[in-house]
Amino acid sequence: MYRQMKEGTLLRKMSQDQMKAALHTYHPARFLATPKGRKVVKTMNTFKITILCGFITLLVLRGTLGPGGLTWGSSPQVADLREQIIMSQRARVLAQVEEAIPDEVTASKFVEEDQWDGVSPYTLGPKITDWDLQRELWNTRNPGRNRTVGGKPRTLLVSGSQPSPCANPMGDFYHLKFLKNRIDYARLHDLEFFYNMATFEKEMSSFWAKLPLLRKMMLNHPDVEWIWWMDSDAIFTDMTFEMPMEKYGKNNLIVHGFHNLLFEQQRWIGLNTGSFLIRNCQWSLDLLDALAPFGPEGTTRIEAGKLLTAKLVDRPVFEADDQSALVYLILFGDPKWKANTYIEWEFLLHGYWKYVVYNYEEIMAKNHPGYGDERWPFVTHFVGCKPCKLGASTENDECFKQMERAFNFADNQVLEKYGYTHTALGSFKTQKSRRDTTDPLGLQQLQQNSTKRSKETVSNSTVKEESEEDIQEELAQQAMAQEKLAEMDLPE
Structure with a gap:
């Protein structure tokens, strides 16, 4: 018995030793x-x-x-x-x-090109110094191409998103909705539109990807006078408002911002590059060339970020971004950057979403489209939202909810022409806002109004003629009375 217990203890001990091993x-x-x-x-x-x-x-x-x-x-x-x-x-x-850190699938889809040596300053392409002259010659040979049918300067709206699918399918869904919104606005205001999903230069990732894209658009569309950049997370919410281009004169860059934050306090958030317009000219090519050395991914961008943090007030420590670089050039670079930049603050070229989306119902009750400012925001920008991020979170749920409201708020202004509206800002369902008619163009009503005005004109002229006859008859009677009084030699 004792021997069996000892052997069992030994077996258990061996099992424990084997487990530890x-x-x-x-x-x-x-x-x-x-x-x-x-x-x-x-x-x-x-x-x-x-x-x-x-x-x-x-x-x-x-x-x-x-x-x-x-x-x-x-x-x-x-x-x-x-x-x-x-x-x-x-x-x-x-x-x-x-x-900005791409996964292996996305990285494999980058365009194949020559490697940047990392020693000489990064450039977007060969230096061009006579672009204004080249465009003038091109437009002389192609008269009228740089103007719309209505005589306005031709403008190209440019936007885009990443080449790979979003990790969260809802992100692609709202990219599609926002794309539809841009197409509607461009159609209503005679804008050309270009949506990009290609990576032109792998060194210029994240927010820097817009620089090579804008340069390509300028050089390949000499007929375009202005290029309007809009981030993928921004949406038009005033479909009636138009940019007052006549007030910008010879300025070459229109960007939303605040003068005191930018010029007095020198803050890195003094302006916003999520939505801006840039003229197709030599000045703009030079500006892109000046911004490019800040942007290459890696050590260059990290070191440039340290410089921007040191020079701009309250900027956190992180790699260089195009917005901070633009602020830096306007404040400390060549004076021509400041001289030809217009800081727009009178309307919401960039409207922070948390400041405007919760007021939509009040806005609809009190005002109408066409203002572009707080009364009816021109652009709603969902900065800070990450629609492509996988996984449920309170922040992402709120972003998607308000993106739906913003889209429907803008889409109602499009659908009302066809007699429909969304049942609520938070719903994709629609309802009729007016009944169909046999006179959709209003031509019958115009004819009726024209006929009515003609009859009124004839009636008024008849009354006028009768009134003139009465006056003439009265004058004749007065003349006859005066003659009789003269014959009788009586005082009048």
Whole structure:
């Protein structure tokens, strides 16, 4: 009996030793190589980025609300607007930095081209110095091509999205809806439209991808006078409003911003590059050339980010972005950049979504399209939203909900021409807003109005003729009375 117990203890001991040996031979790298392990690593990286963003948010808010913060107003509404503007700009660039790292599938689809050496300053292409002369010659040989049928300067609306599918299918769905919105606006206002889904230069990723695209558009469309860039997360919400191009004179860049934040406080959020217009001219090519050296992905962009953080007020430490680089050039670069840039603030060329979307119902009750400002916002920009990010979150759910409301708010202005409207801003369902008629063009009503006016004119002329006859008869009677009085030699 004792012997059997001893052998059982020995067997259990051997099993424990074998188990320990098996555990010692297991390495974490094996687990990390599995799909579940890679998912854990991705989750940890996302958590680290979230902590970093939270820390940066605290730093920005501390600098904003403490001594030396914004001083251009003291009311609670203005203070809230300041905070929203700063947070929206920070969220936009940080979100794009996070999404700038492509996955292996997307990276494999980059265009094949010569490698940049990384020593000489990065360029977008061969230097062009006589573009104004070339365009003038082209337009002389092709008269009228640079004007619309209505005589306006020809404008090309340009936008785009990533070449690969979104990780979240809802992201592609709202890219499609926003694309439809741009097509509607371009059709209504006689704009040409170009939507890009190709990567032109792999070094210029994230927000820098617009630079080579804009240059290609200028050089390949000499008939276009203006190029209008709009981020993929921005949407037209005033379908009636038109850019007042006549007021910009000889300015070559129209961008939304605030003079005091830009020129007095030198803040990196003094303007917004999510929606802007740039003239097709030599000045603009030179500006793109001046911005390009800040943008190549890697060490160059990181070092440029340090320079921009050091020079611009309250800018967090992260890699260079096109908005900060433009602010830097306007403040510290060649004076010609400032001289030919128009900072637009009278209407919402860039309307931060959290500031406008919750007021749509009140706006519809009190006003009508055509203002472009707070009364009816021209553009609603969903800065900070990440529609392509996979996974449910409170922030993403709110973004999608308000994107749907913004799209329907704008789409109602299109559908009303056809007699329909959305049942509610949050619903894709539609309902009739008026009944069909046998006179859809209103020609019968015009004819009736014309006939009625003709009859009134005839009637008025008849009455007028009768009145003139009565006057003539009365004058004749007065003349006869005067003659009789003269014959009788009586005083009148």
